[in-house]
Amino acid sequence: MEALKKVRTAVIGCGMISNIYIRNLKRMFAIIDLVAVCDRNPENAKRQAVAYGVPRVMTQEEIAADESIELVVNLTPAFVHYDVIKAMLLAGKHVWTEKVMTNTLEQGRELMRLAEEKGLYLGVAPDTVLGAGVQTAKAIIDSGMIGDITSCVVSINRNQSLNAETFRFLRGEGGALPHDVGIYYIAAMTALLGPVSEVQAFGAPAPVHEAQIFSANPVGESWQIPGNNLLVGSLKFASGALAMVHFNGNTIGAEKSVFTVYGTRGILSLGDPNTFNGYVRLSLPEAEEVELPMTHGFDGTPPTDQPDWVDLAYGHRGIGVAEMAWAIRQGRPNRCSKEFGFHALEILLGLDASAATGQRVPMTSTFEMRALPAGYYSTNGGSALRGDAERSLMA
């Protein structure tokens, strides 16, 4: 049998989210060979290389020049995405990028064109849509069990200004709740219900926030998160289904995630699409609501018996990278494709644009995403062994 040709991969951006990506890419997927890490601040890259046993620390230029590196995972802040993705595509690398794809639609279109021209893959987070919760819901919907989908309601709340006391990047562009967290709900809705044809919304800004946690912030420091920190809107899907979205960053931090899909024969409730293990509950007429077993792997269960908070908080992040690596080897489209990432961005920016103008905003883009095959799980032997879930990424 021909030996598996692993995809030599480098990570650019060694901040908070790199912890889960690097450790999962190192330990979880047979298809990935993580050979290098890179950061604008070399100390960050050195720290992560030592912590997770990555062989090399490289500059972005060294990665670009290294012909053996095929795939770059971009974990820089959103306002840097365009520059890093463009440079790596021009260097002939396939790129996976964290959300959101870019800051503007023009940048996104340019990068999609560039990837097409060069015959390169460009994959876009969030890969929570490939997790057990969303994929189980997808299997139920596709089975016809809840009939035709008529509508969907999603809601998430946080005190985003208070969170920005600790997570300083939330004070900048892209820090507002709809961009930081709402994008998970948009991505999950489209993964389940397909492309959107038009959107409309109302929005409200974040308040000016005065620092309250003085140990972390100078007394008197204040900031206002830019953009709409509260968005209430509607989506019309190409299928005819309608959805209501409520992303409120101007309230308290006790999160209440709502994700309900209404069909002609039943109703599904999903857990938080920002995680991999969100529950799936089914309501049918004349029956109690029941929680369904997961039909898929990648349910967020850490592949270690000594998980720390990074494992528990971030679960199986990185499966989108592995799925794309298999797609590269197999010459087929990847699921969290550039078209999928761009469509989610267009919905998000369309909601902002509608809130600003009072007009409905038609979508110009579309995408296709095949469901992952069911029946493959992350663990076996009473969770003692790694399971066969990676095989579901090969199909």
Ligand SMILES: NC(=O)c1ccc[n+]([C@@H]2O[C@H](COP(=O)([O-])OP(=O)(O)OC[C@H]3O[C@@H](n4cnc5c(N)ncnc54)[C@H](O)[C@@H]3O)[C@@H](O)[C@H]2O)c1
């Ligand atoms: N923190 C989270 O909980 C979280 C969760 C999901 C997704 N994300 C996404 O992951 C990405 C990174 O987020 P984070 O929280 O890790 O940010 P972070 O600020 O903790 O880390 C970003 C890192 O990128 C480096 N960097 C910045 N510009 C660079 C450049 N031009 N070249 C190389 N390195 C550069 C910084 O030095 C820093 O080490 C963002 O797109 C964010 O939306 C974050």
